[in-house]
Amino acid sequence: xxxxxxxxxxxxxxxxDAALVNFYDGVARMGMHQDKEERSPAPVVSLSLGxxxxxxxxxxxxxxxxxxxxxxxxxDLFVFGGPSRYAFHGVTxxxxxxxxxxxxxxxxxxxxxxxxxxx
Numbered sequence: 745x746x747x748x749x750x751x752x753x754x755x756x757x758x759x760x761d762a763a764l765v766n767f768y769d770g771v772a773r774m775g776m777h778q779d780k781e782e783r784s785p786a787p788v789v790s791l792s793l794g795x796x797x798x799x800x801x802x803x804x805x806x807x808x809x810x811x812x813x814x815x816x817x818x819x820d821l822f823v824f825g826g827p828s829r830y831a832f833h834g835v836t837x838x839x840x841x842x843x844x845x846x847x848x849x850x851x852x853x854x855x856x857x858x859x860x861x862x863x
Contacts, residue, residue, distance in 0.1 A: 758786055760858035768797065768853040770840030776800065776807040776832045783862030787825025791856045792816040794849035796842040802832035818847040 779788050802811035816822060824831060843849045
């Protein structure tokens with residue numbers, strides 16, 4: 745990590761203390777939102793497992809354009825920090841049946857999001 749986070753001032757001091765786990769079936773979606781409940785400005789680290797999805801990564805002002813649609817597959821890690829830490833984002837589509845058997849998922853997508861809460 746090139747930047748320091750938290751009060752330590754040391755690069756690479758990322759120490760997540762919370763994890764969110766969301767399950768998406770083949771028709772699930774997550775509307776555009778910001779992750780701004782935490783007191784810490786440390787990056788959000790998101791791990792995808794199972795079916796692929798379209799992850800919409802937007803701007804920090806509102807839910808509209810500009811945004812970029814990124815296809816995330818099982819095993820992909822998406823990290824957003826710095827100025828993009830508070831970007832609107834969501835899941836617009838899950839591609840049912842795309843998980844590799846090696847993922848251990850028969851169906852659906854798991855997303856594990858790690859965060860520093862600052863609490």
